[in-house]
């Protein structure tokens with residue numbers, strides 16, 4: 001189970017580059033090619049690093065315990081890769097392990113790569129996007145129910161406050177929102193998801209009102225994602241693969257207009273991407289019933305708490321959704 005963030009929009013704010021040793025020169029230095037992590041792509045724009053940052057991020061050194069700026073830090077927001085800016089961890093997954101470094105029991109899906117150390121004793125974690133060294137991950141310590149501790153060097157990260165994050169949003173209706181949220185929250189680069197209601201007439205609808213078919217709302221999942229790690233098109237492909245887009249006002253056993261398939265697009269680019277995917281499916285012979293509407297015409301209303309992360313809270317698997325390869 002994850003906790004919810006408030007609604008965020010705005011721009012990414014990088015904290016000033018960290019300087020842990022005043023005796024060393026601190027002018028930004030671009031690493032030469034031999035220092036760059038092997039997985040760093042030439043297409044990825046990376047940030048200049050100080051010599052101390054290069055030691056940890058590029059040469060896998062470890063900052064001294066109890067010295068990092070985020071060890072006892074409790075701001076609300078996310079932690080990004082200092083080298084490339086990808087969102088890596090949520091403050092809601094941070095916990096105090098007393099180990100001397102910032103500790104998290106979960107990472108943004110797909111954002112952190114795990115690789116066993118050469119001696120086989122520990123597992124290194126790196127940024128999946130740029131390859132920058134972050135620290136190590138441990139299990140079997142039972143600090144939290146997830147039994148996972150991402151032990152991260154503060155110097156490898158920047159903190160970005162919740163209201164300063166550069167994120168994008170998408171809204172998908174594909175039947176019962178329990179199953180839709182289950183799949184979307186696990187998608188690469190997704191920062192958070194919320195189950196709710198969209199596309200109807202009334203304000204602050206309740207589940208009972210939506211089920212009465214009097215409000216016109218569809219069960220909808222709001223997705224907040226990092227555009228550096230995924231895209232609306234990637235998320236929309238997943239949307240089309242976790243439900244049957246040919247069904248009208250129902251999805252499997254769930255019947256009613258609140259279970260219709262619909263994309264509430266944020267802008268013309270999202271609309272064009274959705275139309276392109278529908279054309280691909282129609283070219284394969286599917287009669288796609290998915291509605292497309294502008295998100296600006298509607299308000300997304302968060303559903304009752306017991307609908308949020310329903311399957312995760314109850315330890316069950318979705319009965320209503322499963323993934324079928326369509327692209």
Ligand SMILES: [Zn+2]
Pocket residue numbers: 081082083084085086127128129130131132
């Ligand atoms: Zn990175």
